[in-house]
Amino acid sequence: xxxxxxxxxxxxxxxxxxxxxxxxxxxxxxxxxxxxxxxxxxxxxxxxxxxxxxxxxxxxxxxxxxxxxxxxxxxxxxxxxxxxxxxxxxxxxxxxxxxxxxxxxxxxxxxxxxxxxxxxxxxxxxxxxxxxxxxxxxxxxxxxxxxxxxxxxxxxxxxxxxxxxxxxxxxxxxxxxxxxxxxxxxxxxxxxxxxxxxxxxxxxxxxxxxx
Amino acid sequence: xxxxxxxxxxxxxxxxxxxxxxxxxxxxxxxxxxxxxxxxxxxxxxxxxxxxxxxxxxxxxxxxxxxxxxxxxxxxxxxxxxxxxxxxxxxxxxxxxxxxxxxxxxxxxxxxxxxxxxxxxxxxxxxxxxxxxxxxxxxxxxxxxxxxxxxxxxxxxxxxxxxxxxxxxxxxxxxxxxxxxxxxxxxxxxxxxxxxxxxxxxxxxxxxxxxxxxxxxxxxxxxxxxxxxxxxxxxxxxxxxxxxxxxxxxxxxxxxxxx
Numbered sequence: 184x185x186x187x188x189x190x191x192x193x194x195x196x197x198x199x200x201x202x203x204x205x206x207x208x209x210x211x212x213x214x215x216x217x218x219x220x221x222x223x224x225x226x227x228x229x230x231x232x233x234x235x236x237x238x239x240x241x242x243x244x245x246x247x248x249x250x251x252x253x254x255x256x257x258x259x260x261x262x263x264x265x266x267x268x269x270x271x272x273x274x275x276x277x278x279x280x281x282x283x284x285x286x287x288x289x290x291x292x293x294x295x296x297x298x299x300x301x302x303x304x305x306x307x308x309x310x311x312x313x314x315x316x317x318x319x320x321x322x323x324x325x326x327x328x329x330x331x332x333x334x335x336x337x338x339x340x341x342x343x344x345x346x347x348x349x350x351x352x353x354x355x356x357x358x359x360x361x362x363x364x365x366x367x368x369x370x371x372x373x374x375x376x377x378x379x380x381x382x383x384x385x386x387x388x389x390x391x392x393x394x
Numbered sequence: 395x396x397x398x399x400x401x402x403x404x405x406x407x408x409x410x411x412x413x414x415x416x417x418x419x420x421x422x423x424x425x426x427x428x429x430x431x432x433x434x435x436x437x438x439x440x441x442x443x444x445x446x447x448x449x450x451x452x453x454x455x456x457x458x459x460x461x462x463x464x465x466x467x468x469x470x471x472x473x474x475x476x477x478x479x480x481x482x483x484x485x486x487x488x489x490x491x492x493x494x495x496x497x498x499x500x501x502x503x504x505x506x507x508x509x510x511x512x513x514x515x516x517x518x519x520x521x522x523x524x525x526x527x528x529x530x531x532x533x534x535x536x537x538x539x540x541x542x543x544x545x546x547x548x549x550x551x552x553x554x555x556x557x558x559x560x561x562x563x564x565x566x567x568x569x570x571x572x573x574x575x576x577x578x579x580x581x582x583x584x585x586x587x588x589x590x591x592x593x594x595x596x597x598x599x600x601x602x603x604x605x606x607x608x609x610x611x612x613x614x615x616x617x618x619x620x621x622x623x624x625x626x627x628x629x630x631x632x633x634x635x636x637x638x639x640x641x642x643x644x645x646x647x648x649x650x651x652x653x
Contacts, residue, residue, distance in 0.1 A: 265492065278496070
């Protein structure tokens, strides 16, 4: 999928540094992700993967370094950041408004995503009454709602059953075929060959292993 | 112009969703509607209806007022302030991560802040009207509107302080401790006119945030005197508390910049 002609990367991290107190979490992390690529960020628990993704998304500032974003992004954080007493449909309506979608477009996209990830029956129930897996599906759907060219997903399939995981894999294949760049944090890499880049975060440095 | 309309639309939906998320909590509803009624019922059941001489600070003289009615007004103000302080706290605390996600989605930080303030003001107004109606069921205040304004401004002062507490304290237990202490000491204790009359530190009590709204409610409930001074001071207190809340939010709640 790597382009043959010179193009701008969909996402680039340039020498990112981040410390928590005296503990260095990122020590010059850098990479480039291209349109249509599926990129895995791998590493041990507590190794700084989520910190890296937060910095890439813009919810956290790096101590040093910069991030270049090629377009609109969808961000699915590790923790489902949702209002506990709103329903999935209400969340999608709220975020749809933020993304600048019309209510009609939001409804169409919400219908499609609820069908893809199988939470149609839970759309009218408040988040507090949903299982962890369903909350994760809603959180992922919020990130996908506006069909952005760049997706940052932090362990998006934690809590998914096998069927939903397979649907997610199919979705990511279809999205990358359309040129969507997906950066996915995980500590377990299933189907290693499916990724265009595997970035191992070790001691604050990203070690790229290109297929 | 279209940008302004878009912004107003985002504020409207954010405020609607915030209000729904808040009002669907059974405990919140219980607090909002049962606590004021419970306070009034307890006062009604335990306080004798007899005249007491109290020093009304806003008038600077002693008046003979009905003990039960006076306690109802004082406790009504305390109930509204206590509840709005918690509401203000809830609108900020533990929501900053979701707020950050909303900013990434396209909301601007000031739109979310405006939505929170709209919800806070609406709930303060609702509570003030509700508590004024409860008081009216118990006795006929001389100037109902003045009483309502006193409760409203007291609620606005403490709602704003709750908002500031939610922004400053990240741990829930510490924040709740501050809210309980602040509201109990001020509107639940020191602003009691019977206590004020015997206090040797009246200057201190007069500088607490709940003083002027309480005085506005009391003067309006029991006298035909002009309460404009108490009203103006209450407005100034509410404006100062709101400014403190906005400052705390700006300094402590770091939302990402929209790229």
